Amino acid sequence: MSAALKSYEEVVAMESGRPSGLTPESLAFILLGVVVVVGVPLVSYWLRRSALIAKHPHEPWIWDHSWRLELVDELLSTVLSQLPGVVFGAFMLGFFSLLAFVGSVNKDPVAIAFLVFLVLGDGAFIWGVVIPWARQVLSLLRFGRMRLCLSGIPLAPGSGSEVLLVARSSLASLQHVRVTLRRVRERYPSGGRRAERA
Secondary structure, eight states: HHHHHHHHHHHHHHTOOOOOOOHHHHHHHHHHHHHHHHHHHHHHHHHHHHHHHHHHTHHHHHSSOOOOEEEEHHHHHHHHHHHHHHHHHHHHHHHHHHHHHHHTTTTTTHHHHHHHHHHHHHHHHHIIIIIIHHHHHHHHHOOOOOOEEHHHHSSSSSSOOEEEOOOOOOGGOOOOOOOOOOOOOOOOOOOOOOHHHH
């Protein structure tokens, strides 16, 4: 049945005088449309960037990044990304501590040594992972996600600017907040041997 429909479509196309399928002219038209839709914004972006580079060659913060006027803290994403590690680490240390404790009840010296090692590991895990993570969670619960709204971008080095700190009402009693933004220069060397890059 599809062969009959296909042949019917071909017959209709031949009778109407138009060819069936894509022609080289239609393909060229489609390609031209893609070039215009994609190329014009890219060319305008690079021309604008080149003008900024020529005007401010020693101020890369003006032209190397598109800055947002509102900066949102990343504490929530940090807490959520660390949660699986905290849960997995607590589960594994608890499981192995239980196994070592059961072995130490029988006064097995290897199990007792393993239990002492795990108690030290538990302490290091709690001190190094759980307590900092809990502080972040408590800070997030107390202050919420804070936002810093800037008056303008870019900020010139050494200059002052007014900013708006948006937070929960728990910070409402603060009269003044001092904000320091630091410009960091990062270098990513490429080429050479691995020992030379380190």
